[in-house]
Amino acid sequence: MTVPAPTAQELAEVERANSSGKQPVVFVHGLWLLDTSWDRWAEFFEAAGYAAVTPGWPDDPATVEEARANPDVFANKGIGDVAAYQQAIVEKLDRKPAIIGHSFGGLLVQMLAGRGLSAATVAIDPAPSRGVLPLPASALKASSAVLTNPANRHRAVALTFEQFKYGFANAVSDEEAHELYEKYHVAGSGVPIFQAAFANINPRTEVKADNLHPDRGPMLVISGEYDHQVPHAIAHATYERQRKNPGVTEFTELPGRGHSLTIDSGWQEVAATALDFVGRFVK
Numbered sequence: 001m002t003v004p005a006p007t008a009q010e011l012a013e014v015e016r017a018n019s020s021g022k023q024p025v026v027f028v029h030g031l032w033l034l035d036t037s038w039d040r041w042a043e044f045f046e047a048a049g050y051a052a053v054t055p056g057w058p059d060d061p062a063t064v065e066e067a068r069a070n071p072d073v074f075a076n077k078g079i080g081d082v083a084a085y086q087q088a089i090v091e092k093l094d095r096k097p098a099i100i101g102h103s104f105g106g107l108l109v110q111m112l113a114g115r116g117l118s119a120a121t122v123a124i125d126p127a128p129s130r131g132v133l134p135l136p137a138s139a140l141k142a143s144s145a146v147l148t149n150p151a152n153r154h155r156a157v158a159l160t161f162e163q164f165k166y167g168f169a170n171a172v173s174d175e176e177a178h179e180l181y182e183k184y185h186v187a188g189s190g191v192p193i194f195q196a197a198f199a200n201i202n203p204r205t206e207v208k209a210d211n212l213h214p215d216r217g218p219m220l221v222i223s224g225e226y227d228h229q230v231p232h233a234i235a236h237a238t239y240e241r242q243r244k245n246p247g248v249t250e251f252t253e254l255p256g257r258g259h260s261l262t263i264d265s266g267w268q269e270v271a272a273t274a275l276d277f278v279g280r281f282v283k
Helices: 008-020 033-049 063-071 079-090 104-113 137-147 149-152 159-168 174-185 190-195 232-242 266-280
Strands: 024-028 051-053 098-102 118-126 218-222 249-254
Touching: 008 063, 024 079, 024 104, 033 051, 033 266, 079 104, 079 190, 079 249, 098 104, 098 190, 098 266, 104 118, 104 190, 104 218, 137 159, 137 190, 149 190, 159 174, 159 232, 218 232, 218 266, 232 249
Parallel strands: 024 051, 024 098, 098 118, 118 218, 218 249
Antiparallel strands: none
16 A cells, blocks of 8 residues: 655644654544644644644645535545554654544544554544444444445545534534534545444454554543444443553543534533543653
């Protein structure tokens, strides 16, 4: 697999982090969002003394407007492609970073930690990896926008507002849900959804994290109480699998929160929870 070169912006962030001498923190987004969804988190962690790096997925457009004008650019991006791209960026850092990810980003950070690349990891509402068995009805409904049509595997799929409201923004008002949809939502590759759906029956799946790696580092799994996309059962099963590692593994559930918890009006509570955990291990 040929890994695309990082963008000029990503290389600039890496260089800035390296030259700062500060502990880097890498933020990994999931499907239907861009790296700009982490902008407030980056500022929050920078204010706490860290150097933020917010890489995209391969070929991600720079802005939501560009993404909506050219949605097909997202098609055919699998989890293996994205993990390799993220790893190439992480390995350019002079210090092993803390890594924070949301949704499929929460799966990707587990994969990177399982390769010994993370000093501390926070997986927020993480998409399921191989070995995570629960499949609640709400998760199936949230994924149905992609899974109901097999041809979507090779397409970039955008959510309708109603699908976004159910999968992401069910725990916020309709007004805020509309604001989030307009500000953040972009199309996403259908490949990861199909990969996750069949991970437990495909022994060669890319959707797997080495939870026993001796250098995995400390890990926190955060779950939103009302998340439809990644319900408690999936997040807690991820924690149960990861806590087989000899390193520190913790779980916390944030009451009243849905899958939009990293971007909605309560984002700072989630960021503070992640910062408190990271700060216990790396500064």
